[in-house]
Amino acid sequence: MIRVQVPATTANLGPGFDCLGMALELYNIVEFTKITRGLVIEVDGEGAGELPRNESNLVYRAAKRVFDKVGYSPAGLRIRLVNNIPVGRGLGSSASAVIGGIIAANRLCDAGLNKREMLALACSMEGHPDNIAPALLGGLVIYASVEGEITWTKIDLPAGLKAVVAVPDFTMSTRDTREALPHMVTMRDAVFNISRAALLVAALQKGDLSVLGTAMDDKLHQPFRAGLIPGFKKVISAARLAGARGVALSGAGSAIVALADNNQGLIAEVMKDTFRESGVSARSLI
Ligand code: HSE
Numbered sequence: 001m002i003r004v005q006v007p008a009t010t011a012n013l014g015p016g017f018d019c020l021g022m023a024l025e026l027y028n029i030v031e032f033t034k035i036t037r038g039l040v041i042e043v044d045g046e047g048a049g050e051l052p053r054n055e056s057n058l059v060y061r062a063a064k065r066v067f068d069k070v071g072y073s074p075a076g077l078r079i080r081l082v083n084n085i086p087v088g089r090g091l092g093s094s095a096s097a098v099i100g101g102i103i104a105a106n107r108l109c110d111a112g113l114n115k116r117e118m119l120a121l122a123c124s125m126e127g128h129p130d131n132i133a134p135a136l137l138g139g140l141v142i143y144a145s146v147e148g149e150i151t152w153t154k155i156d157l158p159a160g161l162k163a164v165v166a167v168p169d170f171t172m173s174t175r176d177t178r179e180a181l182p183h184m185v186t187m188r189d190a191v192f193n194i195s196r197a198a199l200l201v202a203a204l205q206k207g208d209l210s211v212l213g214t215a216m217d218d219k220l221h222q223p224f225r226a227g228l229i230p231g232f233k234k235v236i237s238a239a240r241l242a243g244a245r246g247v248a249l250s251g252a253g254s255a256i257v258a259l260a261d262n263n264q265g266l267i268a269e270v271m272k273d274t275f276r277e278s279g280v281s282a283r284s285l286i
Pocket of ligand 1: 011018
C-alpha cells in the first residue's frame with residue numbers, strides 16, 4: 001500500500017497574488033492499494049458527501065496522468081482518501097488532491113518523475129502553481145511562471161510563527177472571484193504590492209515579524225473580493241488587535257489566514273466570533 005500525506009496551502013499571503021504560497025500543518029491522506037480489478041474509491045472527512053467516487057475523482061484523474069505518461073495500467077486500484085482540508089475555502093484542497101494522486105501514482109508504478117516533472121504535470125491540471133507548488137515542496141514557495149515553465153525558491157517560516165485560519169461555512173469559487181478582478185491596475189497599486197511582497201519575503205526569512213502588518217496588505221485582489229465575505233475587514237482588524245502579526249485572505253477565499261507567534265488560541269476565537277457577529281458561522285484551525 002502507498003500512503004501519501006499532502007498539506008493544505010494558503011496562496012497570496014496578501015500581496016503575493018499568483019506568486020506566493022505556503023504549506024500549512026493540516027493534511028489530507030491519500031492511500032493507493034493494488035487490487036485484482038476495478039476502481040474503488042473511499043472518501044472520509046471533508047467533502048465525503050460531495051466528492052465523486054468514480055473516474056472523475058480528481059485524485060484518480062491526477063494518478064491517471066502519471067499512469068498514461070509511462071504506459072502503466074493497474075489491474076485494479078483502491079483509493080482511500082482521508083480529508084482534513086476544507087473544500088472550496090482557499091486552502092488548496094484541489095491542489096492536495098492533484099499532488100496526492102501524482103505522488104501516489106509515481107510510487108505505485110515506479111514512474112520515476114522528479115519534483116519538476118510532477119510540478120509541471122500538476123500545473124497542467126490546476127492551471128497555476130499557487131497551491132500546487134507549496135503542496136509539493138512545503139514551506140513558503142515564491143514562484144515565477146514563464147510560458148509554462150516555473151522558477152521557484154523556497155523559504156522556511158521563522159520558528160514559532162503559526163498560521164491561524166478562520167474558515168467560514170460558505171465556499172467561494174476561485175474562477176468566479178477571479179472574474180471580479182480588474183484587468184488593469186495602476187502603477188501606484190503595482191508598486192504598493194511589489195514593495196509589500198518583497199518586504200514580506202525578507203521579513204519572514206529574517207524573522208522580522210514587526211513589519212508583517214504592513215507587509216501582508218494588498219491592493220490587487222483583496223479589495224475586490226472583500227465585499228463577497230461578510231465581516232472581512234472586521235475579522236482582519238480583530239485578529240490584529242488580538243495579536244496577529246499579519247492577516248490576509250487565504251487564496252481566493254473564503255478563509256482568512258493570520259500569522260502569529262503568540263496568542264494563537266485567542267486569535268482563533270476572536271476571528272470566529274467576529275465572523276459570527278457578521279452573520280457568518282465559521283470554525284478556526286491553528
Ligand atoms: N492566486 C489565486 C487567486 C489563488 O487568488 O485567485 C487561488 O488559487
